Amino acid sequence: MTATVHPLRPGAAPSLDPIVQLVAADLNKVNAVILERMQSEVALIPELAGHLIAGGGKRMRPMLTLACAALVDYQGARHHRLAAAVEFIHTATLLHDDVVDGSGLRRGRRTANMIWGNPASVLVGDFLFSRAFELMVEDGSLKVLKILSRASSVIAEGEVSQLTAQRRIDTGEDHYLEIISAKTAALFAAACRIAAVVAEREEEAEAALDAYGRNLGIAFQLVDDAIDYSSDAATMGKRVGDDLRDGKVTLPVILAYARGSETDRTFWREAIAGGAAEPDLARATDLLEETGALADTLERARLFGRRAIDALGAFPAGRAKAALVETVEFAIQRAY
Amino acid sequence: MTATVHPLRPGAAPSLDPIVQLVAADLNKVNAVILERMQSEVALIPELAGHLIAGGGKRMRPMLTLACAALVDYQGARHHRLAAAVEFIHTATLLHDDVVDGSGLRRGRRTANMIWGNPASVLVGDFLFSRAFELMVEDGSLKVLKILSRASSVIAEGEVSQLTAQRRIDTGEDHYLEIISAKTAALFAAACRIAAVVAEREEEAEAALDAYGRNLGIAFQLVDDAIDYSSDAATMGKRVGDDLRDGKVTLPVILAYARGSETDRTFWREAIAGGAAEPDLARATDLLEETGALADTLERARLFGRRAIDALGAFPAGRAKAALVETVEFAIQRAY
Numbered sequence: 183m184t185a186t187v188h189p190l191r192p193g194a195a196p197s198l199d200p201i202v203q204l205v206a207a208d209l210n211k212v213n214a215v216i217l218e219r220m221q222s223e224v225a226l227i228p229e230l231a232g233h234l235i236a237g238g239g240k241r242m243r244p245m246l247t248l249a250c251a252a253l254v255d256y257q258g259a260r261h262h263r264l265a266a267a268v269e270f271i272h273t274a275t276l277l278h279d280d281v282v283d284g285s286g287l288r289r290g291r292r293t294a295n296m297i298w299g300n301p302a303s304v305l306v307g308d309f310l311f312s313r314a315f316e317l318m319v320e321d322g323s324l325k326v327l328k329i330l331s332r333a334s335s336v337i338a339e340g341e342v343s344q345l346t347a348q349r350r351i352d353t354g355e356d357h358y359l360e361i362i363s364a365k366t367a368a369l370f371a372a373a374c375r376i377a378a379v380v381a382e383r384e385e386e387a388e389a390a391l392d393a394y395g396r397n398l399g400i401a402f403q404l405v406d407d408a409i410d411y412s413s414d415a416a417t418m419g420k421r422v423g424d425d426l427r428d429g430k431v432t433l434p435v436i437l438a439y440a441r442g443s444e445t446d447r448t449f450w451r452e453a454i455a456g457g458a459a460e461p462d463l464a465r466a467t468d469l470l471e472e473t474g475a476l477a478d479t480l481e482r483a484r485l486f487g488r489r490a491i492d493a494l495g496a497f498p499a500g501r502a503k504a505a506l507v508e509t510v511e512f513a514i515q516r517a518y
Numbered sequence: 519m520t521a522t523v524h525p526l527r528p529g530a531a532p533s534l535d536p537i538v539q540l541v542a543a544d545l546n547k548v549n550a551v552i553l554e555r556m557q558s559e560v561a562l563i564p565e566l567a568g569h570l571i572a573g574g575g576k577r578m579r580p581m582l583t584l585a586c587a588a589l590v591d592y593q594g595a596r597h598h599r600l601a602a603a604v605e606f607i608h609t610a611t612l613l614h615d616d617v618v619d620g621s622g623l624r625r626g627r628r629t630a631n632m633i634w635g636n637p638a639s640v641l642v643g644d645f646l647f648s649r650a651f652e653l654m655v656e657d658g659s660l661k662v663l664k665i666l667s668r669a670s671s672v673i674a675e676g677e678v679s680q681l682t683a684q685r686r687i688d689t690g691e692d693h694y695l696e697i698i699s700a701k702t703a704a705l706f707a708a709a710c711r712i713a714a715v716v717a718e719r720e721e722e723a724e725a726a727l728d729a730y731g732r733n734l735g736i737a738f739q740l741v742d743d744a745i746d747y748s749s750d751a752a753t754m755g756k757r758v759g760d761d762l763r764d765g766k767v768t769l770p771v772i773l774a775y776a777r778g779s780e781t782d783r784t785f786w787r788e789a790i791a792g793g794a795a796e797p798d799l800a801r802a803t804d805l806l807e808e809t810g811a812l813a814d815t816l817e818r819a820r821l822f823g824r825r826a827i828d829a830l831g832a833f834p835a836g837r838a839k840a841a842l843v844e845t846v847e848f849a850i851q852r853a854y
Contacts, residue, residue, distance in 0.1 A: 224679045278644060282637035301618035301681055304640055308614060308647070309674035315651055315667035322660055331651035338645035343560045345637055 196511035204505040205248035212244050215266035230294050230306045238289045243373040244269045250377030250391050252502035260380045263317050268373045270314035277307035290419025326376050333372035340364025349429035351454045367399030390493050397490035402513045404483035407432035423463040429456050437475035487514040532847035540841045541584035548580050551602035566630050566642045574625045579709040580605045586713030586727050588838035596716045604709045606650035613643035626755025662712050669708035676700025685765035687790045703735030726829050733826035738849045740819035743768035759799040765792045773811035823850040
């Protein structure tokens with residue numbers, strides 16, 4: 183891609199290393215909870231769940247809970263169980279997403295639905311989702327339960343909304359942002375917010391962590407949507423152009439469609455509507471480049487990233503804050 | 519079917535009328551909660567959910583919560599919201615079940631997955647499931663949340679276990695009873711138990727209502743499994759023989775297989791294993807009759823029904839108890 187690089191911290195290549203190092207000890211405990219609580223006498227459950235849970239995920243959401251807990255100087259151990267609950271909710275949505283999209287590849291491996299079939303993926307997703315609530319109930323905070331049950335409803339609404347928008351080229355940027363705020367950013371926001379809840383911090387701290395997570399989540403999704411059209415998709419373990427084949431109208435397409443000539447718009451309309459022929463991915467990426475749609479999608483991701491970082495303004499400088507800031511920088515620069 | 523009728527209350531045809539009349543006013547309030555809380559700005563959600571929720575279900579589980587609340591003389595209004603949560607959990611599992619089984623017909627109407635597709639059914643199920651937890655969080659009882667989150671995990675385990683047992687003729691009666699205890703009876707038990715929780719009754723009352731619901735649930739499922747092979751299936755809005763076509767090993771088949779000649783056992787093995795040909799349903803029902811498998815499935819249902827009624831022993835006689843007893847009688851006699 184030709185988009186210009188404007189790193190927030192010029193000269194350094196941002197990475198997840200700071201957050202990974204910050205939460206390493208805690209994450210081991212979260213992983214122990216995950217491993218213990220995905221067990222079942224029904225052997226297919228840990229087998230299928232383990233395929234995805236052990237399958238190279240970054241544990242981004244639990245890491246955010248842990249890093250935010252460090253930011254607010256939380257000294258207890260409740261965040262281990264709750265971070266595991268967040269990861270279970272996330273894993274359940276991934277299992278169902280792959281069924282919904284008929285995906286065959288995730289993180290470079292065959293998806294669970296390809297190996298064990300859609301029925302098993304649906305039901306094991308339901309199990310993990312229920313287990314997430316059991317973990318929250320064990321923690322015993324109604325406030326946390328409220329935050330995560332609300333996030334779960336919003337995620338499902340976002341997913342249905344995306345399904346409704348599928349193959350509809352008339353999806354606007356605002357509608358698209360609503361969809362990704364719901365399907366992706368709601369869980370990022372909740373994962374961060376609950377750290378302030380367990381630390382019994384004031385509402386302002388909760389709201390600030392929520393805003394950090396929400397804006398980071400939007401930035402993350404925008405970059406993912408750009409990556410789907412870039413050669414980096416292959417290195418991320420996905421197929422390039424899956425969104426186009428699925429008729430998903432993401433921001434790059436929305437911008438390219440808005441800016442295109444009448445011929446270009448006909449191309450997009452037909453590519454998104456689908457039909458007998460495989461869409462012309464080369465032409466699509468050419469148009470995304472020519473119209474600046476990819477570059478501007480990443481520019482918008484940068485904007486949301488800035489808002490995420492600004493949301494941390496009131497928290498004291500230190501290792502946790504630096505790690506959370508660099509996580510944003512990593513999120514918005516990984517596609518460049 | 520030729521099984522002999524042995525009604526618990528000779529001379530009367532048991533019906534759901536007593537429980538329906540007992541809870542009518544409360545059920546209106548539950549229905550109002552259901553209608554209000556299945557709404558979403560995403561139009562497909564109430565459309566799809568409404569198809570199933572308004573589609574002629576008996577509201578058996580919410581009625582049980584309400585009737586059990588009457589039995590323990592509960593005077594508040596918390597059970598309305600919680601009964602709606604129970605119905606949402608049930609509806610979510612039905613939506614996912616129909617995807618898992620590829621069902622086309624439920625209660626005589628086309629299934630949601632046939633009308634709106636599997637992806638929509640999976641995601642709207644997720645929404646209703648999340649919404650159920652939001653309702654419980656609003657109620658605010660961690661005890662209720664624990665009971666229903668545990669029941670949800672157990673249901674999912676039961677569903678996966680059934681999936682694993684599918685097309686396996688070597689499924690034994692004990693294993694089968696474990697499966698239906700989990701996938702069906704756990705929610706019946708929880709629906710009844712939470713009535714004692716909101717009424718702040720002692721643990722013994724909770725356990726008794728749990729036992730009532732659990733045994734009733736098992737009886738219900740056993741009768742359903744028998745009905746699947748009877749001409750009554752059509753009147754229930756299902757296709758006769760769906761379980762056999764799906765390779766589901768239910769108690770009638772387990773008993774007929776255990777009692778069959780070597781030729782019969784070969785027939786069952788091949789019918790359950792599936793293959794190119796449609797299974798010979800006429801031969802299957804002949805064998806189920808000849809071996810007494812259907813009659814004995816219903817006899818076992820009667821046994822669990824007796825246990826359900828006995829579990830109510832310590833509660834005072836009255837309209838609520840009579841209604842709960844007759845609900846059991848209805849459950850076990852509707853196939854005769």
